[in-house]
Amino acid sequence: MDIVIRPVEPGEYEALGEITAQAYLQDGLLTFGASDWYLGELKDVAKRAAAADVLVAAQGDQLLGGVTFVASPGPMTDIAGPGEAEIRMLAVDRAARGRGAGEALVRACIDRARAAECTGIVLSTQSIMHAAHRIYERAGFVRAPERDWNPIPGVDFTLITYELTL
Numbered sequence: 001m002d003i004v005i006r007p008v009e010p011g012e013y014e015a016l017g018e019i020t021a022q023a024y025l026q027d028g029l030l031t032f033g034a035s036d037w038y039l040g041e042l043k044d045v046a047k048r049a050a051a052a053d054v055l056v057a058a059q060g061d062q063l064l065g066g067v068t069f070v071a072s073p074g075p076m077t078d079i080a081g082p083g084e085a086e087i088r089m090l091a092v093d094r095a096a097r098g099r100g101a102g103e104a105l106v107r108a109c110i111d112r113a114r115a116a117e118c119t120g121i122v123l124s125t126q127s128i129m130h131a132a133h134r135i136y137e138r139a140g141f142v143r144a145p146e147r148d149w150n151p152i153p154g155v156d157f158t159l160i161t162y163e164l165t166l
Helices: 010-026 038-043 045-051 101-115 130-138
Strands: 004-007 053-059 062-070 084-092 120-125 160-165
Touching: 004 101, 010 038, 010 045, 010 053, 010 062, 010 084, 045 053, 045 062, 053 101, 062 101, 084 101, 101 120, 101 130, 120 130, 130 160
Parallel strands: 084 120
Antiparallel strands: 004 053, 053 062, 062 084, 120 160
């Protein structure tokens, strides 16, 4: 059965929020573990869907993962500038990894950015997210170290940036 990329449905918000939160927790990506403030943001799919496009990868009735696509700077933007889209919170359920869901979600974001006539796409990631880096690089993204940044003032935590010029 093929993987389908489509907008999240309101009845799936809770399930996608849990997939996203668990992916970050299980991969050790939250600085403060289960008490990390960002866990609430990862779970709040309704908030993201109100301000951006939230896409899911599904295979039949099973949600495999999701991503937040921000077509232009706005409340869900971290680093995108004028004309740029941004990819945020890409996550694939551990049990579904290796099937191509992550890559399909990234490619869907690229297609949406082109359709919106964006000049490029940016994203932030952690240095330990090696599998995600491979997906981004296969899709044509390149490191943009001059755009690396720290979202948590006072804590030694740097997000690295990738960009794709369209």
